[in-house]
Amino acid sequence: MIALALLGALTLGPGGVAKGDACLPATPQPGPGVADPFRAPAEEATRLNADAKVLYRRGKWEEARAQYRAAEAADPDFLAPRLNVACSFVRQERFDEAVAEVKGLLERAFIPWSREILEAADLGALKVHPQMAEVNRALAAGAAAWGAGLDESVIFVGRLRAPLRIPADGAGEFILNPHQEVFAFTPATGRFRQLTAEDGHVVAVAVSPDRRLIAYVTAEKLVRGPKADAVTLDGVALGEIALPTLRSIPLVRIPGAVRRIEISGARTFMFQIDGERLNGLYVLDDARRELTLLGRKVQLTRGAVVVSASGAAPATATVPGACPIVARDTKAAAGRRAIQLSLHGRPARTIGGEQGAGLAGLPLP
Numbered sequence: 001m002i003a004l005a006l007l008g009a010l011t012l013g014p015g016g017v018a019k020g021d022a023c024l025p026a027t028p029q030p031g032p033g034v035a036d037p038f039r040a041p042a043e044e045a046t047r048l049n050a051d052a053k054v055l056y057r058r059g060k061w062e063e064a065r066a067q068y069r070a071a072e073a074a075d076p077d078f079l080a081p082r083l084n085v086a087c088s089f090v091r092q093e094r095f096d097e098a099v100a101e102v103k104g105l106l107e108r109a110f111i112p113w114s115r116e117i118l119e120a121a122d123l124g125a126l127k128v129h130p131q132m133a134e135v136n137r138a139l140a141a142g143a144a145a146w147g148a149g150l151d152e153s154v155i156f157v158g159r160l161r162a163p164l165r166i167p168a169d170g171a172g173e174f175i176l177n178p179h180q181e182v183f184a185f186t187p188a189t190g191r192f193r194q195l196t197a198e199d200g201h202v203v204a205v206a207v208s209p210d211r212r213l214i215a216y217v218t219a220e221k222l223v224r225g226p227k228a229d230a231v232t233l234d235g236v237a238l239g240e241i242a243l244p245t246l247r248s249i250p251l252v253r254i255p256g257a258v259r260r261i262e263i264s265g266a267r268t269f270m271f272q273i274d275g276e277r278l279n280g281l282y283v284l285d286d287a288r289r290e291l292t293l294l295g296r297k298v299q300l301t302r303g304a305v306v307v308s309a310s311g312a313a314p315a316t317a318t319v320p321g322a323c324p325i326v327a328r329d330t331k332a333a334a335g336r337r338a339i340q341l342s343l344h345g346r347p348a349r350t351i352g353g354e355q356g357a358g359l360a361g362l363p364l365p
Contacts, residue, residue, distance in 0.1 A: 023323035024341060024349050025190045032145050033191030034077060034109055037183065038160060038353025045075035052084065055090075061088045073132055077107055087122035095131040097121070103138045109148035110196035111246075112181075114139055146193060146242030151211040153184035154319060154327045155195070156339055163365040166222055173234070176221045178364055180203035182216055182241075185351055186218060187341065192351075197243060198251070203233075204361040206263040206305040215240050215269040217307055222364065225255060226351040232257035233307070238271060238291070240284055249286050254278055263305045270294065305360045315359040329358050337362050 028035045042319030065088055068081035086101035102123075105113040117123060117135070126132055163178040179200035184193045191251040196202055200220040208214070219275075220235025236258045256277030264270055271282045271291070280296040319325040325341050332338035336356035341349045356362055 023187045023325065023343055024346055028190040029188070031186065031189035031191050032110075032148065033184075033186065033193040035188065035191065036077070036353070037109075037192045037194060038158060038355065039077070040161070041078035041080075042075035044082075045071045045078045048074060048079070049081050049084070051365070052081065056084065056088060059091075061092055064088055079105060079113065082108075083113065083116055083120065086117075089121060090123055090126050090303075093125070095126055095129050098126060099134050099138075102135055106138050106142035107145075109194065110142040111194045113168070114142060115197045133278050143246045144244070147246045149186055149188070150184050150193070150195075150243045152188060152319065152321060152323065153186040153193070154317060154325065154339065154341070154351075154359075155182065155184045155205060155207050155214060156327075156352075156357050156359050156362045157181070157205050158183045158352060158357040159362060160200065160353075161355060163355070169224075170346045171224050171226050174224070176203075176219055176222045176235075176364065178203065178362065179355070180362065183216065183357070185339075185341075187319065187325045189342070195246075196239070198239075202361075203364060204261075204263070204305050204307050206269065206360065209266055212243050213240060213265075213267070214243065214270065215263055215265070215271075215305075217261060217263075217305075218251060219258075219307075232259050232276070234258070236261070236275075238284060240269060240286075249284055250289055252284055252289060252291055254291070258307075262306045307361070317359050327359060332356075 048067050048071035050245055052064045052071065055067060056063035065085055068085045071078060071081040071313065082105050084283060086098045089098035089101065102117055106119065126135065155267050157180050158177045160181065164175060166174045166176070177200050179203045181198065181200065181346055182195040182202055182205045184195055196216060198218050201220060202216050203219050204217040206215045216239050218237045219233040221233065223232045223234050224230065234257050236254045238254065239251045240249045252272060254275060256275055258273065258275040260274040262272040268283055273279060273282055280289040281294040281298040283294060285292045307320045315329045317327040320325065323343070325343055328340050330340045332350060332352070337358045338352035339359060
């Protein structure tokens with residue numbers, strides 16, 4: 001089983017914008033993010049959204065919007081209907097109304113909806129109209145708001161829903177989709193922010209000591225050979241995101257099978273790669289969008305995150321400042337991995353949803 005281990009403590013920078021007695025609030029406070037990104041939408045909301053899609057395909061825009069609005073009312077945290085409403089306005093060339101819906105989406109959950117807005121086929125016509133300038137301004141403002149205060153947050157990998165399971169034994173090449181993304185939890189507000197939108201393929205995250213950069217790993221396949229220890233990842237890619245601007249380096253793929261990646265760094269991440277075609281210490285070249293070799297025999301003296309076949313080691317992180325949170329990987333119900341947050345004098349709180357979460361990542365299914 002490919003898994004993730006955290007070597008050494010995850011260093012979190014100073015921060016905290018709330019008084020100590022306001023940390024880990026019982027109910028989410030105002031601020032960027034959502035209350036619970038891991039909760040499935042209400043059944044009534046998903047049913048209404050599906051009914052609306054039928055009307056949408058028939059071009060019955062008003063009737064479709066009424067159903068989409070009903071879905072929003074049934075579950076205000078289910079945001080897919082709002083994107084569909086925006087698309088319906090574009091189809092009618094009602095661009096100002098479409099922009100209003102887009103801006104509302106970006107304010108509620110900049111990621112993943114910023115990507116959806118840019119990629120949705122039915123919003124394509126908006127891009128050639130003057131109103132797109134307003135969308136671009138909203139995207140810039142949304143990134144700034146979504147990135148604010150991330151140095152005061154616990155950053156982790158969370159599983160959004162049940163993973164695609166891989167057979168426990170036997171040789172073969174298996175599609176890998178653990179339905180995992182990188183998230184941040186802010187103790188001062190009790191809200192979560194999604195930081196990646198990689199179709200659930202994130203398998204690891206590392207955070208720089210100054211809290212201004214994260215690196216993450218994605219993978220598409222698990223390959224198991226005839227021997228028990230012949231387990232590799234394929235379709236592996238590396239990405240970086242600068243905080244708080246959310247400026248990202250597009251994913252850089254690693255050719256061939258990968259046995260192990262060790263990630264370490266301060267202001268720049270270094271990647272020790274043990275792979276079929278790449279071996280050595282590398283950095284991501286932002287300008288060229290490629291990996292640059294630093295040396296083949298250089299070894300990291302202290303790793304941060306390791307992607308390997310060794311299993312998942314529990315990790316601990318600290319968030320000093322006005323909200324001096326201690327975060328630990330722990331076991332929760334049904335043996336799943338969760339993150340326990342502790343603050344002196346307050347009851348501990350567990351985050352991670354029904355499918356689990358880990359400070360560096362999770363054992364892959």
